[in-house]
Amino acid sequence: MKMTRKITWMILLAAAMSFTQCKDAGDDVQIDDENELITSVTLKFTEEGTTNTTSFSYKDADGDGGNAPTQFDTVALKPNKTYTLAIELLDESKTPASNITEEVAEESDEHLFVYTPTPSTLLTYTYGDKDANNYGIGLTGKAVTTTAGTGKLKVQLRHQPGSKNGTPSPGSDDVNLEFNLKVQ
Amino acid sequence: MNRIVFSFFFVITSLIARAQTSDCACFVKGVVKDQHTGQPIVGATVLIVGQNSGVFTDENGRYELRNLCPGAYTLECRIIGYNPFREKLDLTAGHEENFNLLEQEVHLKDVEITAHRTDAPSSQPLSTISGSDLEKTRGQNLAESLKGFTGVTSLQTGSSISKPVIHGLHSNRILIMNNGVRQEGQQWGSEHAPEIDPFIATRLSVVKGAAGVRYGSDAIGGVILVEPEELPFDKSLSGELNAVGFTNGRQGVLSGTLQGGIKGFKGFGWRAQGTIKRGGNIRTPNYFLDNTGISEKNFSLAAGYRKKGLGIDVFYSRFDTKIGIFSGSHIGSVTDLLSVIENGEPFVKSGFSYNIGRPNQNVSHELIKAETHYHFQNGNRFQWTIARQLNDRNEFDLHRPRNDSIAALNHPELTFKLTTLTNDVIWDHKPIAGKLAGQLGISTLYQYNLMDGRPLIPNFNQFNIGFFWMERYVKNGWELEAGMRYDYRTLTSFRIVNREKVSQDFKFSNFSGTLGATRNFSEKFSARLNFGTAWRAPNVSELFSDGVHHGAAAFEKGDATLQPEKALNTIASIKYAGPKFTAELGGYYNIISDFIYLKPQSEPILTVRGAFPYFKYTQTDATFKGIDLSASWEIVKYTTISSKLSYLRVYDQRNNNYLVMIPSNRIDNQIKYELPEDAKWHKAYFSIGNLFVAQQKRVPPASDFMAPPKAYSLWNVQTGTTFNLSEKQQLEVGIAVQNLFNVAYRDYLNRFRYYADDMGRNVSLRLKWKFGA
Numbered sequence: 038m039k040m041t042r043k044i045t046w047m048i049l050l051a052a053a054m055s056f057t058q059c060k061d062a063g064d065d066v067q068i069d070d071e072n073e074l075i076t077s078v079t080l081k082f083t084e085e086g087t088t089n090t091t092s093f094s095y096k097d098a099d100g101d102g103g104n105a106p107t108q109f110d111t112v113a114l115k116p117n118k119t120y121t122l123a124i125e126l127l128d129e130s131k132t133p134a135s136n137i138t139e140e141v142a143e144e145s146d147e148h149l150f151v152y153t154p155t156p157s158t159l160l161t162y163t164y165g166d167k168d169a170n171n172y173g174i175g176l177t178g179k180a181v182t183t184t185a186g187t188g189k190l191k192v193q194l195r196h197q198p199g200s201k202n203g204t205p206s207p208g209s210d211d212v213n214l215e216f217n218l219k220v221q
Numbered sequence: 222m223n224r225i226v227f228s229f230f231f232v233i234t235s236l237i238a239r240a241q242t243s244d245c246a247c248f249v250k251g252v253v254k255d256q257h258t259g260q261p262i263v264g265a266t267v268l269i270v271g272q273n274s275g276v277f278t279d280e281n282g283r284y285e286l287r288n289l290c291p292g293a294y295t296l297e298c299r300i301i302g303y304n305p306f307r308e309k310l311d312l313t314a315g316h317e318e319n320f321n322l323l324e325q326e327v328h329l330k331d332v333e334i335t336a337h338r339t340d341a342p343s344s345q346p347l348s349t350i351s352g353s354d355l356e357k358t359r360g361q362n363l364a365e366s367l368k369g370f371t372g373v374t375s376l377q378t379g380s381s382i383s384k385p386v387i388h389g390l391h392s393n394r395i396l397i398m399n400n401g402v403r404q405e406g407q408q409w410g411s412e413h414a415p416e417i418d419p420f421i422a423t424r425l426s427v428v429k430g431a432a433g434v435r436y437g438s439d440a441i442g443g444v445i446l447v448e449p450e451e452l453p454f455d456k457s458l459s460g461e462l463n464a465v466g467f468t469n470g471r472q473g474v475l476s477g478t479l480q481g482g483i484k485g486f487k488g489f490g491w492r493a494q495g496t497i498k499r500g501g502n503i504r505t506p507n508y509f510l511d512n513t514g515i516s517e518k519n520f521s522l523a524a525g526y527r528k529k530g531l532g533i534d535v536f537y538s539r540f541d542t543k544i545g546i547f548s549g550s551h552i553g554s555v556t557d558l559l560s561v562i563e564n565g566e567p568f569v570k571s572g573f574s575y576n577i578g579r580p581n582q583n584v585s586h587e588l589i590k591a592e593t594h595y596h597f598q599n600g601n602r603f604q605w606t607i608a609r610q611l612n613d614r615n616e617f618d619l620h621r622p623r624n625d626s627i628a629a630l631n632h633p634e635l636t637f638k639l640t641t642l643t644n645d646v647i648w649d650h651k652p653i654a655g656k657l658a659g660q661l662g663i664s665t666l667y668q669y670n671l672m673d674g675r676p677l678i679p680n681f682n683q684f685n686i687g688f689f690w691m692e693r694y695v696k697n698g699w700e701l702e703a704g705m706r707y708d709y710r711t712l713t714s715f716r717i718v719n720r721e722k723v724s725q726d727f728k729f730s731n732f733s734g735t736l737g738a739t740r741n742f743s744e745k746f747s748a749r750l751n752f753g754t755a756w757r758a759p760n761v762s763e764l765f766s767d768g769v770h771h772g773a774a775a776f777e778k779g780d781a782t783l784q785p786e787k788a789l790n791t792i793a794s795i796k797y798a799g800p801k802f803t804a805e806l807g808g809y810y811n812i813i814s815d816f817i818y819l820k821p822q823s824e825p826i827l828t829v830r831g832a833f834p835y836f837k838y839t840q841t842d843a844t845f846k847g848i849d850l851s852a853s854w855e856i857v858k859y860t861t862i863s864s865k866l867s868y869l870r871v872y873d874q875r876n877n878n879y880l881v882m883i884p885s886n887r888i889d890n891q892i893k894y895e896l897p898e899d900a901k902w903h904k905a906y907f908s909i910g911n912l913f914v915a916q917q918k919r920v921p922p923a924s925d926f927m928a929p930p931k932a933y934s935l936w937n938v939q940t941g942t943t944f945n946l947s948e949k950q951q952l953e954v955g956i957a958v959q960n961l962f963n964v965a966y967r968d969y970l971n972r973f974r975y976y977a978d979d980m981g982r983n984v985s986l987r988l989k990w991k992f993g994a
Contacts, residue, residue: 062669062680063715066722075829099719101828102767102778109827140623196553196620206560206568209619210553213831 074100075137077127078192078212080112082180085119095214098129111217112190114160114182122162122180124150124192126212142176147198150175151205153191158183159220160190172203182220190218249286253278253298266695270295270744275695277656280600295744343693344702344737344751345432346794346807346849348373351424353904357939357955359987360465360474360498363397363419367445370427371849371865372807374884377971378412379547380470380503380980381515385415386970387429388809389845389869389883390442393760397445398436400536402590402608405641405668409678409762411972416540416586416612418519420463420476420496423450429849430809431790433733433755434704437664437687441755441788441813452490452525452534455482459993469983470513471573472500481993488527495520501575505978506965511571512545512578530596540586545577549976551619554831555926558975562927567977580619583633587611600651612639618675636673641666659692670761677768678761679716685709691735700739702751707732710758714765729758729785748795755790759783763817763838769828776826776833777819783838786815794849804852809845816843816873818880821924841875859897865889870919878921884970885917885929896942905942911935917969930974933966935959941987955987 079094093110114120126137141148145168152175154160161181164173192215197208253265267284268275278284286296348370350358358366364375364383375383376391384391392411397404399417407413419425426446433440453459458481465474480492498517502509521538549567552558561568590608597603615633622628647662666685672678691704712727737751766779794807820839825832847870853863871883891910896902917929941955963982967974 062671062682063713063722063724066680066715066717078829095829097827097829101769101776102826103718106827135624137623143625144623198620200569208553209551209557210830211620212829213554213556214829215831 074128074130075126075212076100076129077125078214079125079127080192080216081123081125082112082114082120083123084115085121093216095216096129100130109214109216111219113219113221114180116182116185116220118182120180120182121165121177122152123177124175126194138176141194142174145174145176146170146172146201147196148174148211149195149197149201149203149205149208150178151191151193151195152178152180153193154218155189155191156186159186159188159218168201170201172201185221187217187219187221190216192216249289249296252283265298267296267298268698270297270741275697277652343700344739344749345735345753345792346429346749346805347426348429349424349426353941353953355423355425356953356987356989357941357957359420359463359476359989360467360472360985361419363415363417363425363445363447366419366425367427369865369889371851371867372429372847372869373427374867374887374970376411376882377968377973378414379510379513379550379971379973381500381513381544382412382414382546384411384413385427385445386884387427387443387445388811388847389871390811393439394441394757395443395445396432396436396440397447399447399588400449400538400590401592401606402588402610403437403641403643403666405610405639405643405666406584406586406612407614407637407639409760412546412582413614416542416584417447418476418496418517418521418538418540419447420478420519421449421494421521421538422447424448429807430751430792431733431753431755431788431811432735433753433788434689434691434706434735437666437706438685438708438710438731438733438755439757441757441786441790441811449492449523452492452523453480453482454488454490454525454527456490457481457993459991461989461991464988465985467500467983467985469980470500470503470515471575472498472515474498489524490527491522491524493520493522499575502571502573504573504981506963506981507978508566509571509573510547510549510567510977511569512548512576512581514545514575514577515542516544516577517542530598532592532594534592536588536590536592538588540584542585543577543583544581546580546582547973547977548578548580548619550973551580555833556831558926562975579617579621581617583615583617585611585613587613597651602649604645604647604649606643606645608641608643610639610641610643612637612641614639616674632674634674635677636671637678638671638673639668640670641668643667656696657692657694659690661688661690663688675768676717677766679714679765681712681714681761683710683712685711698741700741702737702739703735705732705734708756712758712761714761716765725781727758727764731756731785731787745799746795746797748793750793751791753790753792754788756785756787758785759817759838766838769830769833775819776828776835778826778835778837780838783817783840784815786813786817786840788813801855802853805850807849809847809849811845813843813845815840818843821921841873843871843873843880845869845871859895861893861895863891863893873921879919881920881924882970883917883919885915885932885968887912887914889913901944903943903945907940908938910937910939912937914968927975929969930967933964933968935964935966936961949993951989951991953987953989953991955985957985957987959983959985 076098077094077096079092081090081092083090093112094108096108097106128135128137152162163179164175165178166174166176168174192212193210194212195205195208196211200207265278266275269286276284276286350369362383364385367373367385368375372388374386376386377383385395387395393408397415404415406416428444430443431441432444436444460479463476476496478494483489496519498515500515503513519540523536525534549569588608588610590606592606594604614637616635618634644665647660649660652658664687668683670681672680685708687706687708689706694701709730713724715722715724733754733756735753739749741747763783764779764781766777769776788811790811792809794805796805817838817840819836822835822837824835826835848868850866853861855861866888868886871880873880889912891908893906893908896905911934913934914932916932920929937959938961939957943951943953946952960982965978967979971979
């Protein structure tokens with residue numbers, strides 16, 4: 038029958054069309070090393086007048102999601118001491134690990150580290166570095182402890198492109214971590 | 222496939238004759254023909270509205286209605302796949318003298334109608350906007366243009382990105398048929414608006430409720446049909462130019478169309494259309510929103526050929542947009558979000574600028590399609606549509622990469638390239654016994670997604686095949702309809718887990734069905750009832766999301782074990798359409814089992830940017846019930862009051878709780894004064910309207926960072942007219958003011974409600990110059 042032939046022809050052609058140009062999206066999956074992550078944040082406290090450095094880290098090797106953070110140390114300090122505080126940010130999802138601290142240093146006029154202890158009596162922080170506009174950066178600084186006690190130390194990296202004015206308000210958080218703080 | 226706008230015309234021959242014995246011996250007879258082919262349409266129903274008399278056209282397309290008393294009637298003609306056509310007949314006044322005439326001395330009446338083919342189930346509510354109502358929405362995006370329908374709202378990301386919401390459902394739960402092709406973009410994202418230029422369409426329609434049988438899976442909430450006009454076969458050159466200016470955002474839109482036939486090539490028609498849009502920062506009543514500009518360039522080309530029963534159409538369209546995302550909406554952590562909420566207005570301030578900086582999204586969408594159909598002499602009709610869509614979405618984050626060499630490349634942080642091939646074959650079978658008309662079809666879809674940048678969703682290949690069958694039976698004022706569909710879908714995902722490629726296979730299949738009835742009680746009064754089912758397979762973002770959503774300060778996690786969600790929708794409506802008063806009341810009850818939603822988890826999740834509220838894609842059983850009411854009443858001559866009410870209640874049955882992100886109830890009132898027609902002025906009108914949107918109080922406790930925004934009330938005024946410049950030239954002018962009193966408000970379904978107010982006063986001027994046939 039003429040019509041049946043026409044129908045068959047159309048269906049066959051239609052089916053053929055639906056499979057042409059098929060591409061496998063799987064071939065295109067590749068590891069992307071351009072993507073920036075911060076997977077580890079390390080606070081390095083060096084007691085003044087000594088070379089005793091203690092490090093406290095937050096590590097989430099695969100970034101947000103996936104596996105849970107593997108390390109989140111309690112910052113343990115001695116009372117009535119002055120420390121030099123340096124911070125290191127790494128992206129360890131890449132090989133070799135990329136050093137985000139250096140990138141922050143290069144764009145220091147867009148970044149501000151903020152260290153906030155609660156209660157505020159536990160620790161006093163003073164910036165030890167300045168950017169081109171004479172605002173603090175916080176890659177290095179001084180932390181002075183007083184009496185013993187426990188609380189929190191909030192560490193923020195504020196990303197403030199074009200709006201940095203020395204205060205934490207502008208911009209948004211690139212890092213926002215609350216370490217447990219123990220001064221004893 | 223179904224997007225091919227199809228015209229047909231009726232030749233109605235009214236014969237009025239007096240019989241010797243009875244006065245009720247008038248009759249109407251004629252033939253129904255297809256405009257393209259000139260061939261008779263077999264099996265069309267012709268009936269007198271309000272009477273239980275109806276006939277079918279015979280194999281020559283002829284019909285005859287006998288034994289009519291003198292009087293005024295409305296003749297209606299229906300056939301599956303076409304909108305019903307109505308024509309008023311007057312068998313009384315002015316024709317009395319004809320009663321003495323012989324049958325041969327015919328009072329002949331030729332009526333030419335262009336009717337549009339829609340395949341929507343007739344028992345489901347179909348609302349359409351076209352003509353001057355559509356003109357009033359010109360310059361706005363697709364979702365905004367649809368907001369005039371009851372039960373339709375929008376999900377917004379600021380003022381420039383909006384997605385349609387039907388009966389509380391949106392994104393992947395709504396299907397958009399662009400020119401007959403399923404629009405395939407990255408619908409899952411709330412800031413991923415449909416990539417369609419509304420200027421393409423001369424008709425926008427909304428099918429409310431589950432319409433899975435005809436349109437395929439995903440149509441749980443409804444279907445939006447974007448349809449252009451039929452190509453001007455063998456007509457002379459014509460065209461239109463639209464210019465729209467908005468004060469807010471200092472936005473300008475220019476759109477033009479040229480179309481015609483080709484001399485010497487019988488049966489050809491073509492159309493070229495293009496739109497340019499440019500806007501800058503949006504102003505709320507008290508401040509500008511930084512980086513909210515838009516730039517859009519779209520065009521489309523169409524050509525077609527008709528000969529006898531054969532029709533061929535090709536269509537190409539390209540949509541290209543660059544949209545700035547309000548820079549104050551980039552949130553690094555929950556602390557950031559809470560402080561901007563507390564501040565009550567954004568920290569980022571700016572003046573007016575057309576500049577579009579980071580964050581922004583650049584999206585292009587390309588559609589190429591070919592469609593062919595053939596009418597067989599015996600009433601069968603075949604249609605075959607193939608289409609290819611390329612969706613290229615690039616999203617740029619607020620922050621450039623810190624590494625200078627990478628930053629210099631200025632790559633988008635997110636790129637999605639989605640390619641979709643669709644293929645549909647539809648057979649309208651010839652009417653069986655003159656009473657049963659139906660349609661059978663096969664649809665296939667092949668799709669692959671390539672993703673680059675910050676990991677968000679995996680790459681995937683998807684294949685879908687569906688078979689459907691629908692039948693319609695018409696008798697004695699009743700119209701019964703039934704249909705079913707089977708879909709089978711495979712999905713293979715590819716992603717990197719711990720530097721290894723992982724692929725996963727999914728298979729989904731399901732049946733959908735529809736059952737409906739329409740009853741025409743009288744010329745003015747009708748009722749409809751429809752039961753429809755639809756299903757939706759979980760999409761890749763629901764299966765694999767794993768990260769922080771920066772607009773919502775939420776950590777969202779997918780679940781690869783999700784099952785498809787299934788909807789059973791009951792929708793009923795009654796309609797009264799009189800000369801002075803029209804009302805339609807509709808109610809719906811949509812039960813969605815295994816409804817996929819983001820469930821808040823009790824423990825927050827820790828990231829380097831702090832602890833984020835943790836949401837997991839979870840399934841529950843939800844009910845969506847609501848009422849749509851629209852009424853208009855001509856209180857005195859030329860003055861009409863109209864009201865539209867949308868009421869919706871949604872409940873999570875499994876957890877005995879409300880669900881989040883459900884549009885609030887609203888009522889829209891308008892009073893319109895139309896000036897009497899004048900030789901030079903046409904359709905001159907002035908209207909004042911008010912939209913009241915209630916506060917959404919039905920939200921789960923403690924589900925959000927801030928309570929849903931308060932109720933708001935917005936006033937608008939509109940005026941316009943049409944001038945006939947010459948016989949073949951028309952100029953249409955419209956002026957509108959939205960948010961007349963510059964009210965500061967926020968909407969619950971606007972993602973920016975945390976950060977900033979909605980758009981302030983906006984005055985627009987609209988000009989449309991139309992020339993040619």
